Amino acid sequence: MATAEGVQLNHLARESSDVKRLASFYQQVLGFEQIESPNFGDFDVIWLRVSPSLSMHIIQRDPQSKLPVGPYAASSSVRDPKQLPRGHHVSFSVSNFDSVVQKLKEKGIETFQKSQPDGKTKQLFFFDPDGNGIEIMSRDSS
Structure with missing residues (x-):
């Protein structure tokens, strides 16, 4: 059986009932840049550049979808970051960890930090x- 060659992560996808709000969050909090997005016609999508080789696709949630939004969706009562399930997150490395922590505090975003x-x-x-x-993670190179 042949294996895939040259595999690398291309994009992350998040669906939302409000793609503009979610895209704005990632632009303001993490500095992602909006890039050209294709027109899919019947649903909205906003593409954001995460790094030179990785993008995030914010896709309008299908209102007819039978799939659950998830236990930690905006309507959930669980909003404590200490309760974030260890296998249900996306991680970004940053070179200015302390600045990002401060920016999140200024925006009133509840966080949980550990080393x-x-x-x-x-x-x-x-x-x-x-x-x-x-x-968000940072690895001290010293």
């Missing part, structure tokens, strides 16, 4: 406006 026992890895967990889990 790993090695003392080099710092992690910050929070939710986007639709209840998707986010981790």
Whole structure:
């Protein structure tokens, strides 16, 4: 059986009932840049550049979808980042960890921060406006 060659992550997708609100959050909080998005006609989509080789696609949720929004969606009563399930988040590495922490505080976004026992890895967990889990991490190179 042949395996895929040259595999690399191309994009992350998040669906939302308000794509503009969610895209604005990622632009304001993490500095993602809006890039050209195709016109799919019957639903809205906004593409954001995360890095030179990675984008995030914010896609309008299908109102007819039978799939659950998820237990940590905006309508959920669980909003404490300490309760974020360990397997349900996307993580971004940053070179200015402390600045990002400060920016989130200024925006009133509740966070949960911890450091790993090695003392080099710092992690910050929070939710986007639709209840998707986010981790920001920095690894001290010293």
